[in-house]
Amino acid sequence: MIELIQLVLYGVVLGSIITLGAIGVSLVFGILRFAHFAHGDMMTLGAYFAFVGYVTIGLPFWLAFPVAAAAAAGVAVLIDQTIYKRLRRSDPVILLISAFGMALILRSLVQIIWGPSNLVYASGIQLPIRIGDLRIKEDHFYIVGGALVLVIGLHLFLTRTTMGKAMRAMADNVDLARISGVNTEKVVIWTWVIAGVMAAAAGIFLAMDTRLHPVMGWRILLSVFAAAIVGGIGRPYGAIAGGMVIGISEEVSTLFINPSYKAAVSFAILVAVLIYKPTGIVGARR
Amino acid sequence: MSLLAIEDLYGGYGGADILSGVRLTVDPGEIVVIIGPNGAGKSTAMKSVFGLITVRQGRITFDGKDITRLPTQQIVRHGICYVPQTNNVFTSLTVHENLEMGAYVRRDNYAGQFDKVYDLFPPLRERRNRPAGHLSGGQRQMVAMGRALMMEPRLLLVDEPTAGLAPLFIDQIFQIVKDVNRLGIAVLMVEQNAKKALAIAHRGYVLTLGRNRHEDTGPNLLADREVAEMFLGG
Amino acid sequence: MELAGLFNYFFFSICLAGIYAVMALGLNVQWGYTGILNIGVAAFFQIGAYTTALLTSPDNPAHIGGFDLPGTFAQLVGGEGAFLGQLVGQASILIGLLGGMAVAALLGFLIGWITIGLRSDYLAIASIGISEIVRLFIQNEGWLTNGTRGIAGIPRPGIGLYNGSDFLEFMVLVVVAIGVVYVLIERAYRAPWGRVLRAVRENENAVLAAGKDVTWFRLQAFVFGCTIMGLAGGLYAHFTTFVSPEAFRPDLTTFLVWVMLIAGGSGNNRGAILGAFAIWAVWSGSEFITSAFPVEYVTQIAPLRVLLIGVILQVVLLTRQQGLLPERPPKPLVTDDEAPNRSG
Structure with a gap:
């Protein structure tokens, strides 16, 4: 029983990371109607940006984090404006293929700049805090807390600001948004800013939980997509539920199956949801 | 003219x-x-x-x-405002948010305009926090017109x-x-x-x-x- | 002697590029013909390679098999020393390749059966999952795949024309394989079957309305493509004589095949082959760039090559989406009232 609770806790940590990635995927899908295959590698890039700020330059972490997030957002907008923007009139699957290529480009850049080996933010082993028989690392609190803050921030943005409402309106009905006078290109840029910030945060948290590696983001992309789809792709709030479902399932599954096959769990849930409830488990809007 | x-x-x-x-x-x-x-x-x-x-x-x-x-x-x-024939409301946004989207390009203070629209379409006032997708066809048309009227x-x-x-x-x-x-x-x-x-x-x-x-x-x-x-x- | 080395390098390159060309042809049946977005090309490639490896490598107590098909068959007809034994042993390679194709097809069928009805972007996401699971399976199921140690001793077919003629002889095999696959799928493209696939790609609903079972046609195309990728895997195993998880970089393989097809021209089989050789030339040519750098930088410079291919993909997508050789669908059958126009 303790073991199960322990795994659920790990699942919440992993779920928080996946959620942040899935929110970006979901937002981009809602606005631009394509599956952003470079999102995992955008997470990786964000994690390495924080490495530069925190380790290379020596900024305090609370500063390195937003700087890295801003840089990742900048890269996301840059990619959109130089490549994706020119493909918007094409079939969305062309954008998907372009994003797949962009994933490899980002991954290579990370390898060229920072090398192919593992890196860490802080060396040494962090001793877990014991609560009864449960073990929790201090970082886990930061990860879950940080994700919570970001999700609440996103919620406020989407429901309280004009741009946030325009974003939801455009995801809902592009033509009507345009008719209402919404500058859709501006909304697209904001979408990338948010997706970039969320991806960077997810990458940084993932690196805190494990370590930095050029393929870290690509490896978790399947889980991120699974979370977005389970939550109903295009619905950022669903991504939270989806992230938790995927994160907890992956961790708890290690009780029954070889931990190496965590990815298979995401895959199984993903396929099951796609077949039985393509609109996601949270609600039904197409 | x-x-x-x-x-x-x-x-x-x-x-x-x-x-x-x-x-x-x-x-x-x-x-x-x-x-x-x-x-x-x-x-x-x-x-x-x-x-x-x-x-x-x-x-x-x-x-x-x-x-x-x-x-x-x-x-x-x-x-000029335009009410399309179909898909003319944001179904996942609330009635009130639909109206806000209608005033998207306005930079002046348009708070009073909400009351005018709600006076014109009283059923919308009591449903202002409901997603427009949950309304009946007639009420949706009211939302669609109301959205357009927000621009005055x-x-x-x-x-x-x-x-x-x-x-x-x-x-x-x-x-x-x-x-x-x-x-x-x-x-x-x-x-x-x-x-x-x-x-x-x-x-x-x-x-x-x-x-x-x-x-x-x-x-x-x-x-x-x-x-x-x-x-x-x- | 140097000239011989150069020739050998040329043969070697044609072999590898040719194996990629086979994969590109397989992907063309899926994406080019039918519009199926398979981002898990490498999974079927690896499955084909491992199956062929298991069937033809000598027995190894560390894992199931290998079944040493060439040796076994040679024994049946008088041993490996005899000419007939040699011949039959070499011919049994074909059975190994067919085995690789069969298992790749089976995996394709199972996966396709579950996912082929999905929207193209969802299918693409699901296919990363397949790729990831196959990768993990190969790494972890040592009883079958010998884990990270890999499977060695896969025979490279050849008749030993002269000393060191391996690559030349293997090149012939690869070229024959490309030829057979090309003729087969080109005929399929021009047949009514291919017409249905194109219709599925262009407008699925119209095909549905015409009473065709769209899902079944998509599944056929998917399995067909996976079978061809399995063949490419089998050829690769024989070519390198050794397979291991490290020998494959699934994401990179899939990516290269995609760039080859898109640069060459989706839907055009000659384009797929041309694209494979062109991109391979860039890919292997760029290796010289990395060798120009001091050794300590190599691990950092190597990804430059991937970057270069990535940039090529973006440039193609932005400037020439139809590729080097655009698709040229066969003209619809000429009806009677159109016939007079042909003379004009």
């Missing part, structure tokens, strides 16, 4: 012309109805005003200013507002159009339900094959034998 003037317009959706020489004017405060058989280019003529088609030739002026080929966002700012437009374009509605709601919708017009807003409306539409219209146009066929006051068109045979069911 006319508020809106479409002069000899040719254009379509990039392929062959759907409009071949449409002429149309709307004066301030008027209700003008466009009727005609399917495929006559009624909705296309309306969309042309809103920059939603490719204009090949001709000119559209609003309040004396040339708005031909302006991007949609800018046309909105001139004080001088001209409202309405595309077949009664299509797919139960007969009970149809009269309600025409009443709404009259109420809107009473606020001093000119209305240009495309409508299948020609008899009822002409009954509330000041003037009407009959389009066939992308061209003007008839043009007269509402009552005269209602009385016209040819029009009656063609569109009013004998």
Whole structure:
């Protein structure tokens, strides 16, 4: 029983990371109607940006984090404006293929700049805090807390600001948004800013939980997509539920199956949801 | 001077012309109805005003200013609003947020406008925090019109507002159009339900094959034998 | 002697590029013909490679098999020393390749059966999952795949024309494989079957309305493509004589095949082959760039090559989406009233 609770806790940590990635995927899908295959590698890039700020330059972490997030957002907008923007009139699957290529480009850049080996933010082993028989690392609190803050921030943005409402309106009905006078290109840029910030945060948290590696983001992309789809792709709030479902399932599954096959769990849930409830488990809007 | 003037317009959706020489004017405060058989280019003529088609030739002026080929966002700012026939509400946004989106380009203080819209459509006031997708068809039309009215437009374009509605709601919708017009807003409306539409219209146009066929006051068109045979069911 | 080395390098390159060309042809049946977005190309490639490896490598107590098909068959007809034994042993390679194709097809069928009805972007996401699971399976199921140690001793077919003629002889095999696959799928493209696939790609609903079982046609195309990728895997195993998890970089393989097809021309089989050779030339040519750098930088410079291919993909997508050789669908059958126009 303790073991199960322990795994659920790990699942919440992993779920928080996946959620942040899935929110970006979901937002981009809602606005631009394509599956952003470079999102995992955008997470990786964000994690390495924080490495530069925190380790290379020596900024305090609370500063390195937003700087890295801003840089990742900048890269996301840059990619959109130089490549994706020119493909918007094409079939969305062309954008998907372009994003797949962009994933490899980002991954290579990370390898060229920072090398192919593992890196860490802080060396040494962090001793877990014991609560009864449960073990929790201090970082886990930061990860879950940080994700919570970001999700609440996103919620406020989407429901309280004009741009946030325009974003939801455009995801809902592009033509009507345009008719209402919404500058859709501006909304697209904001979408990338948010997706970039969320991806960077997810990458940084993932690196805190494990370590930095050029393929870290690509490896978790399947889980991120699974979370977005389970939550109903295009619905950022669903991504939270989806992230938790995927994160907890992956961790708890290690009780029954070889931990190496965590990815298979995401895959199984993903396929099951796609077949039985393509609109996601949270609600039904197409 | 006319508020809106479409002069000899040719254009379509990039392929062959759907409009071949449409002429149309709307004066301030008027209700003008466009009727005609399917495929006559009624909705296309309306969309042309809103920059939603490719204009090949001709000119559209609003309040004396040339708005031909302006991007949609800018046309909105001139004080024209458009209510499409279908998918005309943001289903996942609340009623109130739908209205807010209507005022998206406004930079002035428009808080008072909410009350005006809610006064016009009382059922919306009590449902203001409900997602628009949960409303009935008639209520959705109210949201769609309300969204457009948030701009306090001088001209409202309405595309077949009664299509797919139960007969009970149809009269309600025409009443709404009259109420809107009473606020001093000119209305240009495309409508299948020609008899009822002409009954509330000041003037009407009959389009066939992308061209003007008839043009007269509402009552005269209602009385016209040819029009009656063609569109009013004998 | 140097000239011989150069020739050998040329043969070697044609072999590898040719194996990629086979994969590109397989992907063309899926994406080019039918519009199926498979981002898990490498999974079927690896499955084909491992199956062929298991069937033809000598027995190894560390894992199931290998089944040493060439040796076994040779024994049946008088041993490996005899000419007939040699011949039959070499011929049994074909059975190994067919085995690789069969298992790749089976995996394709299972996966396709579950996912082929999905929207194209969902299918693409699901296919990353397949790729990831196959990768993990190969790494972890040592009883079958010998884990990270891999499977060695896969025979490279050849008749030993002269000393060191391996690559030349293997090149012939690869070229024959490309030829057979090309003729087969080109005929399929022009057949009514191919017409249905194109219709599925262009407008699925119209095909549905015409009473065709769209899902079944998509599944056929998917399995067909996976089978061809399995063949490429089998050829690769024989070519390198050794397979291991490290020998494959699934994401990179899939990516290269995609760029080859898109640069060459989706839907055009000659384009797929041309694209494979062109991109391979860039890919292997760029290796010289990395060798120009001091050794300590190599691990950092190597990804430059991937970057270069990535940039090529973006440039193609932005400037020439139809590729080097655009698709040229066969003209619809000429009806009687159109016939007079042909003379004009």
